[in-house]
Amino acid sequence: IQMTQSPSSLSASVGDSVTMSCRASQSIGDNLSWYQHRPGEPPKLLIYSASNLHTGVPSRFSGSGSGTDFTLTISSLQPVDFATYYCQRTYSTPRTFGQGTKVEIK
C-alpha cells in the first residue's frame, strides 16, 4: 500500500488555515496517523486513528477522512507550525509513511 501526500510543499502566513492531503492506494479504514517533523527534532505525533488528537496537541490541529482519503488541517498557523508533516498508515506492515508536506513561511 502506497501513501501519497499532496501538495509536497505549501507557503502560508501566520494565522492562515491550511489543509493537506494523504491518499492510500487501498482502503486502510481509519488506521492513519499524522506527525509533525521540525528540523533537528524527532517527529511528533499529532493525530491518530485519522481524527483523534494526541495528548497535549493544540486544538488548531484536526484530522479527518477514512478509507483512502485523509486530510490534516491547521486552523490558525503559528510560527512553531512551520515544519514537514507526514501521514503514516497504522494498519498492517510495513507501516509506510507518505513523502511529506512541507509548510513554509510565505
Next chain:
Amino acid sequence: EVQLVQSGAEVKQPGESLRISCQGSQYNFINYFITWVRQVPGKGLEWMGWIDPSDSYINYGPSFQGHVTLSVDKSISTAYLQWSSLKASDTAIYYCARTNYYDSGKRTDYWGQGTLVTVSS
C-alpha cells in the same frame, strides 16, 4: 516522563560494522514495540521495522530486510539496530520510537532524539 535515549553520533567507513542503541525509561519496556525509522538527509521518513521486546518478534520493512538487524535486551530496557557492513547509502538519522501495537489507535507516541550515522571513506 517516558524517555527514549539513543546513543551518540557515529562516523564510520564503508564495510565497518555498527550497533546503535535506544534505551527506554519511565514505562514498562516490554509492553510496547520499538520501531526504527530512517531519514536520509533531505528525504522523508522511512519505516525500517519493529521489535517486540517481550518475545523479540521482529518485522522488517521490505527495503531493510537482510540489511540491518534488530535486537533487544529487555533486562536493561534497550533496543539495538545493527549493521554488519555499512555502505555510504546508510548515511542517515535513525530514530527509535515506542509503538503501542495493542492500542486501538496503534500510536507511535514517544521518539528518541535520533542518531546520526555518517558513512564515508
